[in-house]
Structures are given as structure tokens and as C-alpha cells.
Amino acid sequence: MVKGNEDSESVYSGSEMLYFFMLEKGRMTVDTKKNEVILSIKNVSKSFPGVRALDDVSVAFSRGTVHGVVGENGAGKSTLMKILSGIYTKDAGTVVFDGEEIEHTTPVQSLKRGLSIIYQEFNLVNTLTAGENIFLGRYAELKGMRNIHRKARALLDSIGSTINTNKLVGDLSAAEKQMVEITKALSFDSKLIIMDEPSSSLTADELKRLFVIIDDLRKKGVTIIYISHKLDEIFQLCDMVTIIRDGKIIDTKSIEKLTRSDMIAKMIGREIENEYPERSRCVGETIMEVRDIRTRKLKDISFELKKGEILGFVGLVGAGRTEIVRAIYGADKAKELKIFINEKEVKIKNPRDGKRESIGLLPEDRKLEGLVLPFSVQANITMSSLEGITKFGFIRKAKEKDIAIRQIKNLSIKTPSPNTKAKTLSGGNQQKCIMGRWLEIDPDILILDEPTRGIDVGTKYEIYLLVKKIAEKGGSVIMISSELPEVLAMSNRVLTICEGRISGEFNPEIDSAHDIMDAAIG
């Protein structure tokens, strides 16, 4: 118990040093207008059939501050943002923005009033140029294309970005797209910019730059609402924090008055002693050896996986972590690849081969690659094991039902019935459906690609326990995660991946988080 606490503490301070540098200056700057409220929300409620998404919410955002909003998935953050932007209409309450009471609004009207939202999955058209995107929908007002590109250039320069305005947005990197989004917000003279999980696909360097820009905007009197799962970033950047749980505002405090564990406790409504279960220790003999994966992106990837081991892959998004596991599982083609399982060479050409060699993959994007959303929970759970319960090609219905019920119970998936459609479940329960699919087959090697992305804290812990249980029962796990603390706390061994190569091997119990991150950044 105590051990876990220490782990997370040390990780926090480690990654703090790594990710970014402190923006003390920004926080210290006291703007004269600082206490003026730009946006105030009073007693706002919103219900969907069967759910009260927002319950009597009141909060005020001050001018020229960075205001963090945290909460578990489904807590009501995105509902609140969607009401502000005008995608949803509120049932009750008042919203006052910049001294004007807003009853009904649309995304465009909000933009024109000076309230921009930058979504996690960017709101940009990939087939148009950067310049066109910045002024999307306003061509008639700004006569002529040249004018658009000139204005876009000036705005991009103002935040120190060198993106060519004639480049197609589809060819830009995630960070560049974010710059375009910010520029777009600035082009509307935004007084308030809401950023939803802005760091999810940025490298550490890019994040640093983003922080500088945010700080700059704060000094110019722009208010930033910063929504993030990464508490580290909230502590780095924000002046104020609002915590939402179950559609209610739990607390709004200035950052100095909150500690990390306070915050987590308020998010989930109970004190949890630790974020991670105790590390499993049952590493045995080598089960799989991978030699020389070579693709256009990957170079000479070789490593071993032991029985009962949890092997963590650490690296930036785009470093090649997902590509490695996809190549092993047969989902992507590789120019060269040798895999030995129990010292016998195996050929894996497609996911079916992977499955036959007792490898399972929980894919990165559960909606696009994991689930068949319109199908039932049962159909999603039994997908991979169905072939095994056939007799002359006919499915044995009773066994199918057994499997579904067993896994729903086993993973405590919250669903009204096995026949409920998967798309109606929450993210965490959807992820558990895919976990259940693989647990039923019980593969020797289970690969988890971002198993906890976008999942609330409570379910995360359940997934950690599951992973631990798999390892204790003799299964081997490869775990990829963008959340460094999570990998470090769970794994027996960590490989860092940087620019398509394995840049280091670490023991997370001995080596410092600083060294590991250093190797990952390269």
C-alpha cells in the first residue's frame, strides 16, 4: 500500500521535470483585470433520457487565467462544453459571457462572440490548406483567397509558428494542427478558449511550446479553460481548478490549495490509497523472442518477453510503439520479422496467425478497431472465441451465452443485459468487452495498446488489477501507454522506443523515471 503511494509520488516529480518547465512567471503575473469574470454559469442543468448529465452547475471563469477542468469520463465536462459552444441547449440556468446573457447559441455564434473550443480530435478539414481552414466559413466576408493567406500568415507569426499557409492540413503534424486551431481561435478575437485534452497527441517538446503559447495568451488577457486527464499538466499550468463529478461541481479552488491526492479523491468521490495495485512479480522463462522487425518506420527491433512478465513500452506517440505490436500480431506487414515462441520460429502473416499462436491484441482505438458498435455486448465478447465453440460449423448458442455471461460477471461489465448494444456502454465498459473477448481465449501473450485511454479512474484501477491477475496466472503482457506513471507502476521491465528503435531497457523499480523518459525522448 505504502509502496504504491511512494511510486506515484516519485513518478510525479520525475515527469514534472521531464515534460515541461515551470511557468512561474505566468502564474505570478497579476493582471489588473484578473478578477473580472468573463464567463459565469449559474444553476445550469441538462438531462438526457435517463441521465442527468449536469445538475445545477454554477462556476465562474476569470479573465486572463488558465482554468483547469478535471473529472472522470462521463462526469459532465463535455456536456458543459457543448452547452457553452451551442451544440446542446441547456434545460435550465443562465450563462453570462462577457457581460451578455446567452440563451440560445450555435457553435458559430459562440465563435463570433469570442468563445472558441479546440477539440481533441481537431475540427479541421484535412483536404483544405491551413490558411483556408483558419478562415473556414468566412470566405464571403474576406473577399479573395490571397487576403486569407496573408491574414493567416500574420496570425501564425503572432504565435511564432512557421507553418506554410498553403500546405494541406492533412499533411501537418498533430502539433501543427493544434497551432492552426489556436490561430483559428485567435482570428475570431477569442476572449475564451476551451482546450479539450490538448496534450493527448503532442511530444514533450511540442507540449512545451504549447505551454509557452498558452502563457502568452494568458498575459494578453485571454482566458483558457484547460480540460485534461493529466493532472501533472493541470498543476503545471493552471491558476484555478474546477472538479466535476456526476454532473455536479465538486469544488473550484486555486491550484495552490489543492494536492494531487485531494484532486483525485474529489474526482472519484472517495479516498483511494493508491492509484495502482502492487506490482506483480512472477517473471519466468522466456516465452517469446522477437528478432529484427524491419519496416519503413521500425529498425532492428529485437526483444524478449518472459512468462508472467508485464513488459511496458514507453515512447512518444508516433515513435513506433503501436507499429511494433501490430507487426507482431500480424495486423501490419513487415519487411523482415522473426518471431520465436517457446524457441520455435513461427510465421505470423495476419491476425488469425497471431491468434493461433496464442497472441491477443487490444487495439489502440476501441471504436474503430475494437468493437462492432451496433452489435450486442455478447456478440462483441464472443467474436474471437466463436470459432472454437462450433460443431460442424454451427454455433452452439448455449455456450455462446455462457461465455458472454461469464465475462460480464468476471469483468463486472456494467450492462443491462448481454443483448444491449455495445455503443450504449461507457468507454470503460466498452474496453472491458474487448478485454473479455481475449480473456475468454486466454492467450499466452496479451498485448494492450493504450488500455486505459479515455477511461475513468475507477475502471482504470479495475483494468490494472486484471492485468496483474493475468500475469500472476502465467500470462505475459505487453503494455503500451502514454501515461508514464501507469507503465512504470505496472511493468516488470520497460523498453523505451524512440524514432522506430528500441533506445533502452530499464527496470522501473531501480531506474528513475527521469532516465526512462530521457531515453524515450532520445
Next chain:
Amino acid sequence: MIKQSQGARLRIVDFLLEYLVLIAIVALILITAIVSPRFLTVDNFINLMRQFGPLSFVALGMTFIIVGGFIDLSIPGMISLVAMVTLMLVDTIGEIPALIIGLLLGTTMGFINGMILVISGASTQAKALFITFGMSLIYRSIALIITGGFPMNWGTLFEHPMPVTRTLGAGTLGILSHSFILFLFFLAVLFIFQSKTFLGRAIAYTGGNLNAAELGGIPTKRIMIFIYALCGFMTAVGAIVLFSRVSVTVPTVGTFFERDAIMAVVVGGTSLLGGKGSVLRTVMGVSLVILMSNCMNLMGVNTHMQEVVRGAILVLAVWLDHRRHERG
């Protein structure tokens, strides 16, 4: 309380949307029976049964393609090539071997369609649409080239009596025509296949989410090839039923069959988005289309007007499909 009654109302709407085809069929039967007394005669019943002709076989095959998330426009080409090749071979190798070769040919053409899609990596409906359209041109032009564009007349031109074809075309068992019995047979087999076997389920997974099915260990590529081959086979059966009924078959036979088959499938309520649907629904769709034209014929509606109505029905069916989808 308010919520509950709303819920009940929602359920009624859902129910109506779900069983709209069935309701439409019943309504159509009632209306026609009232308007035209000839409708409820044995003659008309036999006539109706006869209408379950080539199209219904093709539509059964098309169901699997659409459930699998794809589309096949190569049907006219396959029908004409199967019909022409079979009829040309009858004289030289005899009737039964020719029919078997016809079925094999249809399956092979479907297999080729599937292979081209798999190899080229065409994974969307729009791409499949154009590739199979091109394949249709190819098959049809081959049919035209090998026959020189002349029609085939098995009734008089051939020495061979073709007993099997003749019985299939005109024979009856009791009041059921042979082709209708054949249809019921295929319906039963394909229904069991679709609802009870792993392969049937795997087709639905593929149509529901191709990527997820692939990563979940479903052999999606083989399934793509399989559904096209199955559709090719069913089309070949349809082609044989088609030429069994008429004595003269032109090489351009089968035009608009792809369109009508897609229409029957969609009208029945199989979703064009893939993953959802059943051969039973297709039977309802086919029945509706047949009843519709029977009803219009009995009421003396102009054939061109019928075309207009069919177009309207297809548009309406697609619109309803999307309503259903949006409701969850």
C-alpha cells in the same frame, strides 16, 4: 410518468419501423383483395408464385454481400454469361453437365470479383460499386463476343430436349411450381447458414466493422471472397431459372437485375451500412416488390407508371433504413 409514456411511444415507433415491410405487405394484400376480386383466386396465387423467379434467387445472394458491407453490380454481366455459356454447351456436352458448368462459372465469376476487391484492397462500398460495374461490362462483352450477339433459342434450335430445364421452367408439384420449391429450398439452407453457422455470423462481423473483425481474428479477406462467390452462385441459379422459362434468350438478358435485387434487399430492411440483415427480410422485400407489381397489374396501372412507383419505393426504403439507424 411522463418518461414512461414517452418510452412507450418510442417503442411503438420502433416497432412500426421494424415491421413496416410486413405491415405494408398485409396492407397491400387487403387493399388488392378489396379492389380486385381476381387477387384471391388460385390462378393469381400460382401467378404470384411464378413471380418468385430469377430475381428472388439473385436477391438472396445479394443479401450476403450487403450484410457483409459491400455491393455487387456485376449481376447483369454474370447472368448473361452464365445463360449464354450454358446454352451453348448443351449441344456438345449434354444438359446436366452444362448446367453444372453454368453454376461453376457463376461461382468463379463471383470469386474473381471478390479476389479483385481483396487484392486491390478496395474496402468501401463505393469502390466495390465501380469495380463490379466494370466487371459487369467485361462479363457481358464476353457473352456478346462468344455468341456474336445472336440470341439463344433452346426451344427449337437445339437437338437436345433439355428435360431438367423444361421441368424447372414449367413443372409443378401440386400447386407449387418447381422454381418456387427450389427457391424455398435455397431460402431454408441460406437462412440456417446465416443464423446458425460461424461463417454466417462472421459475415455480419465483417460488415459491422471490418477492422475490428480483422483484428479479432475473423478471416475477413476469405469472407469477402466467399460472399462474392456465393452471390455469383445464386446469380447463376437465377440465370438458369431465367432461361428455363423462356425459349429465346438474348445475350443482353439480366439488365437491371442488380438494381432490382438491391432494391428487394433494402426494401426488406437489410441495412446498406452492413452488419444487419437477413435472408428472411429479403424474402419480405421480394414479396413486397412482387405483390406491388401484381397489385398494380390487376388494377391496370401503366407499366411505365410502375417503374416510377418502384423508384419511389426504393427511395422510401433507403430513407427508412436511415431513420432506423438513427434511432439506434
Next chain:
Amino acid sequence: MKILGKQKAVIAILFMLLVMLFTDSNFYTAGNLFNLLEAVSTNAIIAFGVTLAVICKGCDLSVGSVMAMSGIIAIILINGGMHMALAIILAVLSGGLVGFINGFLIVQQKSEAFIITLGMGMLVQGVALLLTNANPVSASNPSFQRISGESWLGIPNIALFMIVLGILTFLLLRFTSFGRNCYALGGDYEVAEHSGINVIKTKWFAFVLTGTFAAVAGVLAASRMNTGLPIAGVEIPLMVNCGVVIGGTSFAGGVGGVPQSFIGIFAMFLLRNCMGMLGIHPNVQMLVLGIMVVLIIALDCYAIKRKKEDV
């Protein structure tokens, strides 16, 4: 290699011209080129309209029937004693109306474009058959034939119409906010919507234009032959849509344009023309055309697949 991949149609055209250069010295006469241009014109006009639909991430398979119907309506109205200009305007508007209904069902009801337009095509085909009782109709007024029959400076009128409409569409797509918005909503519908573009009106209007262009082509074609044929067949819409895609206007939406579509259509008809000149039997021509359609679309898919696998 990347440039080559994007310009398959251009390469095909160059290749065919080269073949013709060595095999048939009559090919490069002004007469033949104009014949070719005349044949391309009707289809190119349809293609310009279809380009709009495809950029908006749709497609239109009803254009063939619309073409047939509009020609028939024009001729019937003229034969009925209506003033020619008015008759033509009404005929063109009928195409616009079909496009309007297509647009309503696709945009307002969010339905799949290819199947809706397939159904509308059936419906419109039925209307054309109803109007003529399935017989071809000819215009009694000889001046109707003059609209596309005559030529100016040796260029057939129908080609002039095509050039003017092509330039207009090009300008519309390139320099008006409507055109740019088409690209935006084709590229990403929701983003365009949230950026304040009236996506519904824009896409709807694109389909209206598609129908209108098909109707214009129908009137011109009817005038050229002085006959309205009630049956268009499935070939025309699929050919035109294929031609547009071969030219590089992708079904993914948001890319392409008038020049690309013209090149695509031109390549397809040049191939036909070449085969005709070489005395190839029509059935074999159909075979070659089928192979070309399959090959080009399949190669396109294959290139996308390879690109995905490589990363």
C-alpha cells in the same frame, strides 16, 4: 512517381495519342478532333455537374435518366407549340427539380447518395417512359436542331457550350464561397458545419446543379440528334462517375475539380474513339472499357492500400 500516380488519365491520353500517331494518319485531322470533342461534350457537361456532387462526398447515378427526361420534355413542349426558349428553360428546370429532390433526401435525411440517386434514376426513367410511351420523339421545329447542330468558327456549338459551362463551373468552384464551401464540407462535414458553413444548403445546391447540368446535357444531346430517347441505361451515369473518379476527383470527397474531371472523361472517350478508328468491334470495345474501369479503380485502391501498409 507520386505525380504519375495522380495523373493516370493524362498518361493514358498521351499513350493513346501516341498509338494513333503510328497507326492512323487520319487521326490528327481537325475533323476527327472535332468529332471527338462533340462526342465528349455531352458527357463532359454531365461530368461537371457530377464533379460537384463528388466533391461534396456524394455521387449521382440519376444523371442518365435526367438527361433522357429533359430532352424529351423539351421536345414535347416545343412540339406542343411552346416557345422554344421557354420550353428549354422548363426542361432544364425539370433536371434541377430532380436534383432538388435528390438533395433533399441525401442532405436533409442523411441517406446514402448512390442508392438514393439510383432509386431516383429509376423513378425519372419511368417518367421519361410515361411521357413518350417508350417511343423516341423528334422535334418538329427545325430551329431546335440548330442549337447544337451548328458550329462557330468550325467549332461545334455543343463543344462551345461545354467549354463555357466548364469555365463557369471552374470559376464557381475556385473563386466563390459556395465552391470553397463544397470542398470544405466534402473534406469534413462536421467541421464545416461547426465553422458556420450552411452545409445543408450548400450540399443541396450542389445536387441541384448536378441535376441541372445533366438536364442541359440532355437538351443539347436531344437537339444534336433532333430526337429524345426515353431510355438512357445504367451505363451513362456509371461511366460519367467513373470518368470523374479516374480524373482524380476522389470519392473520399473534398478533392478534385473541373479540369481533372474533363481529363478523365476525355480519356475514356478518346479510348472509345481510338478503338472505333481502329475498327474494333463494339463488343470488344465494351470489354476494353470494362477492363479499363476495373484496372484504374483497382490500381487506385491498391495504391492507397500500399501507402497505408508502408507507414
